[in-house]
Amino acid sequence: MIQHRQTLKNISFILLFILLIIGLSNSSHAASNIFLTEEERAYIAKKGVIKAVSLDGVAPIQYSDKNKEVQGISKRVLQEISAITGLTFEYTLYGSLREVFESNAEIAFGIPNNYAPPDMILSKPYLRSETILYINAAQDPNNLDNKIYAAVRGSALPKGIKEENSIYFETREQSLDAVEAGRADYGYGNAYSVAFYTLQNGYKNLVTIPKGKEARAYCIGFFHEDEILISIINKALSEIGENQLQNLVLDVAAQVERKITFSMVINRYGKEITFIIIGVLSILLFAITSNVKANKTLRMNNRRYEVLSEISNEYLFEYFTKTNRLQLSESFIQQIGTQENLNEANRILKNMLANTAADRQYFEIKLPLANGEVGIFKVIHLSVNDDNGNLVSIIGKVVNISDEAAKREELANKALLDGLTGLYNAITTKELIQTAICSRQEKQRIDAFILIDLDYFKDINDTHGHLAGDNVLLQLGKVLKQSFRTTDIIGRIGGDEFCIYMPNIPSLDFVKTRCQKVSTLINTAIEDIPVTISVGITLVDQDMGYEEIFKSADEVLYQAKRDGRNQIVAWVEK
Structure with missing residues (x-):
C-alpha cells in the first residue's frame, strides 16, 4: 500500500509539468463556437471597455500579485469570456466589499452568492467550493462556542455565530493570519483560498477541516440590469467546459509564491543555524544548505501536488x-x-x-x-x-x-434551430438551400421554393396577446412538418415568415396541394382565432441562385397579399 501511494505521488509530481505545458493550450477558445444573436453581436461591436471590480486578497480566486497586477481564477475566466465573445474588460481590486459595491463599475467578478446584495443580478456560477473550517491548533474543533470568529467585513455571519464573538477583517488572508497568530480562534473560508494561503504563508498553527457548511458558488454580478450583456456572459460561461476550468484552476494555483519570513527560517532550520554557528567547515556548510534547499523545495512541491490533486478531482x-x-x-x-x-x-x-x-x-x-x-x-x-x-x-x-460533451452537442443543435418552432433558423435555412441548389445535377429535375406569411399576424398579437401569437407560430411549424416531406427544407426566416425548399417535385400542382393542406390545417388548428396564410411559389431554374429565387417567391407572395391575402400564387401564373 505504501509503495502504491508513493507511486501515485510520483505520478502527481511529474503530472504538474504536463499541466504547465498544455494547461493554457487546453483553455483556449474560438469565438465561432458560441451562438450569438445579431443584436448581441451589434452590442459587442459598439461596447467599449467594461469596468470589472472585485475584492482583493481572495487568492487564488482573485488577488494582486507582488507587482500590484490583478491575478486569479476569476480574471482568467473573464479573459476566456473576452476571447470567446470579443468583450473587453478593465480589472480593479478593492480592499473592502464596501468599496466594491460603491464603485461605478458595470460588473463585479468572483462574487459568492452569499456575499452579493439582494438587488444584484448574478450570472450562472463558474466556480463552486466547499467550506473549510480553519482553527488555531490550540483550539478544540468540537468546542467552538463563545470562541472568537474571524469574519470578512461585508459578508453575512454563518448561522449560529454571534456578532459579539466576531472580529472583522477586510480580506480572507487577514482573517487566516489572525487565526494563525491567535488573535482569533477560527474561521470559515472556501477551499481554494485556504489551500492557497496555507501554501504561500507556511502556516504552522493552523488546522483545516472540511465542512459542508455554506457551500459557495462564484458568479459575475451585474450592477445594472443589462439583459444583453447578461445573456452574452452567460452564453460564454456555458462554453467554458468543466475540464477547461479545472486546468485553469490548476495553472493559477500552481503559481503559488511562498513567503519566507525570519521566524519561519528560525523555526524550521534552527538546528542547521546552530550547527553553522559552532563552526562547520565552509565547504560542508555549502553542501548541507544546498541539500536542505533541495529537500525544502521537494517537500513544498509534494504538498502542493497533493492539494492540487484533491481540488482537481483527477x-x-x-x-x-x-x-x-x-x-x-x-x-x-x-x-x-x-x-x-x-x-x-x-x-x-x-x-x-x-x-x-x-x-x-x-x-x-x-x-x-x-x-x-x-x-x-x-x-x-x-x-x-x-x-x-x-x-x-x-x-x-x-x-x-461526459456532461461537457453533452452540453456541446446540445448547444450545436440549438445553434441550428429556431427556439420557438423547432424548425431551422434563418441562417441554417439559407445555408441548406444554397447547398441544395449547388448540388443540382439533373437538368430535368424540378425544384420549388415557397414563401409563407401569416395574414394579419400583428392584429393577432395586438388583439389576443403575444402568447397567443407565439402559439400560432408554434402550430404553423407543426403543420408545416406534417404537410411536407422529410426531404424538404423547412425554416422560419422571420417573425411570421416561413420558407420551404422542395427538391425534385413531380409537378407544380403537387406543391400547390401541399400548400393548400397547410392553409386548411392551420385554419382549424387554432380555436377562436381565424388564421390564414399567403403563399408565394417559384420553380427553381438550373441557373438561378438563392437571392434570385427568394426575390421571385417574394414578389408573388406580395401579389397574393395584394389580391386579398389567403391566396396561393405561383410565379408561372403571374
Whole structure:
C-alpha cells in the first residue's frame, strides 16, 4: 500500500509539468463556437471597455500579485469570456466589499452568492467550493462556542455565530493570519483560498477541516440590469467546459509564491543555524544548505501536488510500455466499477496509448462506467524517458467530460434551430438551400421554393396577446412538418415568415396541394382565432441562385397579399 501511494505521488509530481505545458493550450477558445444573436453581436461591436471590480486578497480566486497586477481564477475566466465573445474588460481590486459595491463599475467578478446584495443580478456560477473550517491548533474543533470568529467585513455571519464573538477583517488572508497568530480562534473560508494561503504563508498553527457548511458558488454580478450583456456572459460561461476550468484552476494555483519570513527560517532550520554557528567547515556548510534547499523545495512541491490533486478531482495513471502494464488510481477504478468494465477500460487505454503519436498529448475515449452508462473521457499524457532517451512509461490523467460533451452537442443543435418552432433558423435555412441548389445535377429535375406569411399576424398579437401569437407560430411549424416531406427544407426566416425548399417535385400542382393542406390545417388548428396564410411559389431554374429565387417567391407572395391575402400564387401564373 505504501509503495502504491508513493507511486501515485510520483505520478502527481511529474503530472504538474504536463499541466504547465498544455494547461493554457487546453483553455483556449474560438469565438465561432458560441451562438450569438445579431443584436448581441451589434452590442459587442459598439461596447467599449467594461469596468470589472472585485475584492482583493481572495487568492487564488482573485488577488494582486507582488507587482500590484490583478491575478486569479476569476480574471482568467473573464479573459476566456473576452476571447470567446470579443468583450473587453478593465480589472480593479478593492480592499473592502464596501468599496466594491460603491464603485461605478458595470460588473463585479468572483462574487459568492452569499456575499452579493439582494438587488444584484448574478450570472450562472463558474466556480463552486466547499467550506473549510480553519482553527488555531490550540483550539478544540468540537468546542467552538463563545470562541472568537474571524469574519470578512461585508459578508453575512454563518448561522449560529454571534456578532459579539466576531472580529472583522477586510480580506480572507487577514482573517487566516489572525487565526494563525491567535488573535482569533477560527474561521470559515472556501477551499481554494485556504489551500492557497496555507501554501504561500507556511502556516504552522493552523488546522483545516472540511465542512459542508455554506457551500459557495462564484458568479459575475451585474450592477445594472443589462439583459444583453447578461445573456452574452452567460452564453460564454456555458462554453467554458468543466475540464477547461479545472486546468485553469490548476495553472493559477500552481503559481503559488511562498513567503519566507525570519521566524519561519528560525523555526524550521534552527538546528542547521546552530550547527553553522559552532563552526562547520565552509565547504560542508555549502553542501548541507544546498541539500536542505533541495529537500525544502521537494517537500513544498509534494504538498502542493497533493492539494492540487484533491481540488482537481483527477484520475491518474501510468502505463509501462515494456511490460504492457497499466496502473490506475483507486478513484478511477471505482468510477469504472466491475472487473469486466475494468478489463475493457484497460484494453481501450492500452491500445490508445500504445498506438498514439509521440507528439500527441491528448485524445478522447469512451469507457464503460459502474452505473451502466458509457462515459466520455479526456486523456492527457506525457512520455517519460530515461537518460538515454528510451521510453520508460507514459503517465497522465483521465477526466470525465461526459456532461461537457453533452452540453456541446446540445448547444450545436440549438445553434441550428429556431427556439420557438423547432424548425431551422434563418441562417441554417439559407445555408441548406444554397447547398441544395449547388448540388443540382439533373437538368430535368424540378425544384420549388415557397414563401409563407401569416395574414394579419400583428392584429393577432395586438388583439389576443403575444402568447397567443407565439402559439400560432408554434402550430404553423407543426403543420408545416406534417404537410411536407422529410426531404424538404423547412425554416422560419422571420417573425411570421416561413420558407420551404422542395427538391425534385413531380409537378407544380403537387406543391400547390401541399400548400393548400397547410392553409386548411392551420385554419382549424387554432380555436377562436381565424388564421390564414399567403403563399408565394417559384420553380427553381438550373441557373438561378438563392437571392434570385427568394426575390421571385417574394414578389408573388406580395401579389397574393395584394389580391386579398389567403391566396396561393405561383410565379408561372403571374
